[in-house]
Amino acid sequence: MTPNLLVAWAILVSMHVVGLAMLLALYRLLRGPTVPDRILALDTLFVATIAEVMLFGMHRDTPVYFEAALIIAMLGFVGTVVLSKYILRRDIVE
Template sequence: MIATAVVIALHVVGIAMLLSLWRLLRGPSLPDRILALDTLYVNTIAALMLFGMHLGSAIFFEAALIIAMLGFVGTVVLSRYVLGRDIVR
């Protein structure tokens, strides 16, 4: 029962990733694309965690943590770029 719920959740997260990718490629403005990229990495974290639960492996949780840290830094850098400020101070 729980394994079925995890597989269904993986499919739903996969659809969300495809929709985020579509917005990333077709976004009307740069802030929309940055938000889509942010959403895409959050969906990737969710997919990795669900896949780790499905396989019973802890390595996927560590990979999700690394993606979360890199995604946060990337979002901050891109946001500072959009605001027109200096990226590195």
């Protein structure tokens, strides 16, 4: 087995595992008993999405997906902060 083929298989297996993690995070997002559980599940879903996009970029061997992952990371951070602030104070803008 050549090293390139081994890396390709490892990326594909990792993509499936991250996809499973995304499904589990989506389940917790929909069935979470409390609002903080749902916020944490949404943040986990953002992280798993970033990992999936990065792995897909490695699989396709293009740098475009890395920039998309950076944008998703920034939006995920801002979204988590805004939701957490809303839950704590019931107001987004001070």
